Amino acid sequence: MAGPGPIDPRLQALRDELDQVDAGLIDLAGRRQRIVAEIGRIKQGAGRQLRDFRREREVLDRVRGRAESAGLDPDVAEDLLKRLIDASLTRQEQDRVRAAGRGEGRQALVIGGAGLLGQWLVGFLDSQGYAVSVADPAADPTLPGTYPDWRQAPLDAELVVVSTPPKASAAIIEELAERRVPGLVFDVGSIKSPLIPALRAAAGAGLNICSIHPMFGPDTQLLSGRHVLLMDVGCRAAVESAGALFVDTMAEVVEVALDQHDRLMALVLGLSHALNIAFFTALVRSGIQADQLAGISSTTFKRQLEIARDVAAENPDLYHEIQRLNEHGGLARRALVEAVELLSAASDADDPAAFTDLMLEGRSYLEGLGR
Ligand SMILES: C=C(O[C@@H]1C=C(C(=O)O)C=C[C@H]1O)C(=O)O
Numbered sequence: 001m002a003g004p005g006p007i008d009p010r011l012q013a014l015r016d017e018l019d020q021v022d023a024g025l026i027d028l029a030g031r032r033q034r035i036v037a038e039i040g041r042i043k044q045g046a047g048r049q050l051r052d053f054r055r056e057r058e059v060l061d062r063v064r065g066r067a068e069s070a071g072l073d074p075d076v077a078e079d080l081l082k083r084l085i086d087a088s089l090t091r092q093e094q095d096r097v098r099a100a101g102r103g104e105g106r107q108a109l110v111i112g113g114a115g116l117l118g119q120w121l122v123g124f125l126d127s128q129g130y131a132v133s134v135a136d137p138a139a140d141p142t143l144p145g146t147y148p149d150w151r152q153a154p155l156d157a158e159l160v161v162v163s164t165p166p167k168a169s170a171a172i173i174e175e176l177a178e179r180r181v182p183g184l185v186f187d188v189g190s191i192k193s194p195l196i197p198a199l200r201a202a203a204g205a206g207l208n209i210c211s212i213h214p215m216f217g218p219d220t221q222l223l224s225g226r227h228v229l230l231m232d233v234g235c236r237a238a239v240e241s242a243g244a245l246f247v248d249t250m251a252e253v254v255e256v257a258l259d260q261h262d263r264l265m266a267l268v269l270g271l272s273h274a275l276n277i278a279f280f281t282a283l284v285r286s287g288i289q290a291d292q293l294a295g296i297s298s299t300t301f302k303r304q305l306e307i308a309r310d311v312a313a314e315n316p317d318l319y320h321e322i323q324r325l326n327e328h329g330g331l332a333r334r335a336l337v338e339a340v341e342l343l344s345a346a347s348d349a350d351d352p353a354a355f356t357d358l359m360l361e362g363r364s365y366l367e368g369l370g371r
Helices: 009-047 053-070 072-098 115-128 165-177 193-204 236-244 258-286 290-294 299-312 316-324 329-348 351-364
Strands: 107-111 131-135 157-164 182-187 208-214 227-231 251-255
Touching: 009 072, 072 115, 107 115, 115 157, 157 165, 165 182, 165 193, 182 193, 182 236, 193 208, 193 258, 193 351, 208 236, 208 258, 227 236, 227 258, 227 299, 258 299, 258 316, 258 329, 290 299, 316 329, 329 351
Parallel strands: 107 131, 107 157, 157 182, 182 208, 227 251
Antiparallel strands: 208 227
16 A cells, blocks of 8 residues: 555545535534423423434435435445434433433432443433432542442432442341432342342332343433333332333333343343353354454354454453353353254254254244344
8 A cells, every 4th residue: 555645635625525414414413402402391391202213214214315316325324324313312302311400410320330330320420400419439439429338318308310330239228228318219230039029028118119120231312212121129110210210211111020131131231241251252262353253253153253353342350240140141152052952953963954943943043023
């Protein structure tokens, strides 16, 4: 490749022109966002739901058509608009949560509020207009409303969120029950079995308590397409109030039976994490550098590698807990080992029938999925 030499003036002129085009694109995208925010206000005033899939399809179809006449690949135009629509939905969702101001300045306490999910919850409650306190030994105690020890925090808050590791959460919930805290209490853990006795006992003792599991990471902005699992632990009123925290968002709140939660999570979290850890472990052991493989990646490998990289970047202690503390975790991992053995035997056979069976079974299992 040619190194940097004196730049051809025609090249420079074209790059200058391109910079102007880019600046224009960004200005237009900003203008789009302002219009979208206005549309959001009108929809909110009219009590309409924010997301309008039919309108989005129209927008995408229109830009695809426009792209063709403009000499741009329609897929590029669609990708670009999807990204912008995402940004507009995020903006409309955040505006709506803020405008609804359900917290109305009332107190909320997040125990474990300095953790990653804890910080997300603090921001989320703050945007709803709650006055949020944080109890966490890792938080900066000089900040107002911050307590190293949760016992010293305002336990009469209207809302007490327990965002600590599972074992700590069980002990905290027991103590909250002993102290008969008056507000709505919920934990947000990924694993519920270690908490179930404490949660049920607290509800039995009259606490306004339920259990929540947000199915997204702490860097999530837009809640459209995200799930929030909600578990009744013996207090119906708590389920209703906790669900209400999400009504101004586009998250889908799904109620799950408390004793089913971990069985389902063994697959949704445990199996998908395990599969990716197994995948990158096999790559590490291959002795071939990731860069080299990425440099010759296929479509599937590229997607798989991106997921594996995200999984590898997660907190090892949390991921170990998700495997270890889920009493159904072992079953899911054994199912994975058995599936690999089955696949291996089917791959070694000269007759493709067994392999084909696996593929076709998977196809019919998955083909009904909505896109
Ligand atoms: C802007 C609107 O809100 C949302 C965002 C859209 C967009 O960015 O184009 C389209 C439909 C809605 O889901 C709208 O309803 O028109």
